[in-house]
Amino acid sequence: VTLLSQQKFTDRDDLDRALFPLLETLARPRIASGEPPKVERGLYYLRRAEKLSGITEEQRRSLQSMLTDVAFYQARQKLEDARRLVSEGLAQLKLAAETENRHARAANQMLTHVGPAARALEESLRRAVHTESGPDNTPVAPPPAPRP
Incomplete structure (x- = not known):
């Protein structure tokens, strides 16, 4: 930074x-960390870099590569947010259905219609975010032994 300012x-x-x-240099290690706040x-630094219209083609490719890496983390976060919202929606419907108020009947009908599908969606999102998006831990088969 000092050299640049001079x-x-x-x-x-x-x-x-x-x-x-x-x-x-500021963006790359933060993106690679995989920790949402980092x-x-x-991503903030990448957005700043996107505003630089005079970068070279090589710099543009590097920027695009980093944006592609970030897209995975953003998608994963959005799926987690969707799972949480579906779960909260089901909990609120259940609460409304269990109390005697003017919405209890409608809440029961909604739970009947969307409850099973919403629970299946919630479980699918949970699996996608917490299981399938983790590192690949499948064992690699050893190469075949050489024949004599």
């Missing part, structure tokens, strides 16, 4: 190309 740039593209490595901070 340089003078006469062209906006030159400044963009000089700023990109700084933003990349990934969010890394």
Whole structure:
């Protein structure tokens, strides 16, 4: 950063190309961490880098690669949010159905119609986020032994 602040740039593209490595250095380890708060901070730096219109084609490819990595974490977070919302919705419907109020009948009907599908969706989302999106731990078969 110090070296960058001591340089003078006469062209906006030159400044963009000089700023990109700084933003990349800040973003890459945060994205690779896999921890949601750090990934969010890394995404912030990527969004800043996206605004640099004068970066080279190689820098553009690097930026796109990092954005692709972030897309997985964003999708995973959105699926987790959806699972939580479905679960909360079912809990609220159940509460409304169990109390004597003007919505109890409608809540019971909704639970009857959407309850099984919503529970199946919730379980599918849970599996997708917590099981299937983790690291691949399937054992790799050893190569065949050489024949004499």
